[in-house]
Amino acid sequence: MRTALLAIRNRLDRAGIILSGLCAVHCILGVVLVGVLGLGGEALLSPSIHRIGLAMALVVGIISLGFGVLRHGRVAPLAIGASGLTLMGIALLVDHGIEETVLTIAGVSLVAFAHIRNLHGAC
Template identity: 55%
Template sequence: MESVSSSIRGALDRAGIWLSSLCLLHCLASIIIVSALGLGGQFLLAPEIHRYGLAFALIIAAVAIGWGALRHRKAAPFVTAMMGLTFMGGALAVPHGVQEAVLTIIGVTLVSTGHILNLRAHLPRTH
């Protein structure tokens, strides 16, 4: 049972890293495509994408990092991810544009780092 729960938590951490990476790519691509080519602004910059993305990130982080924190008792993954989620939430409070992109990019980078730290906290220690 221990290995099953560990593999589920690890899979959620990896999903969180991928989700954060996709969000980062979305932010950068949106800025480049919309500003350079003037294409896709209605879809790429839609507020719904950010709201749903944040909700999904919150669920994955709560389960994977919360579960991990209870198991390994290390604060760094939890604190790092929560700071990232706070930045992502702050991005929803500002108008679309550079401020939103910067806050989101900082946020997803921190959330992804939290997931990486969470995965590393579960690695067996070798001396």
């Protein structure tokens, strides 16, 4: 059973890293396509995309990073991930643009780093 839980946690950490990368790509492409080319504003900048992404990040982060604390006893990955999720949440409160992009990319970078450290059991 312990091996199964470890495998699930590892998959969730990997999913968190992938979701963080996709979020960063979405933010960068959103700024470029909307700001420079004026394309896709309705779809790319939809607030629901950001809310859904944050909700998914919260679920994956809480489960996998929480399991990591239980497994290796290190709270640092959870704290780093929580900081990143907080930045992502703050990004939902600002207008679309550079501020939102910077907050989101900083947040997803911290979350991805937390998942990587969680996979390695150290921080």
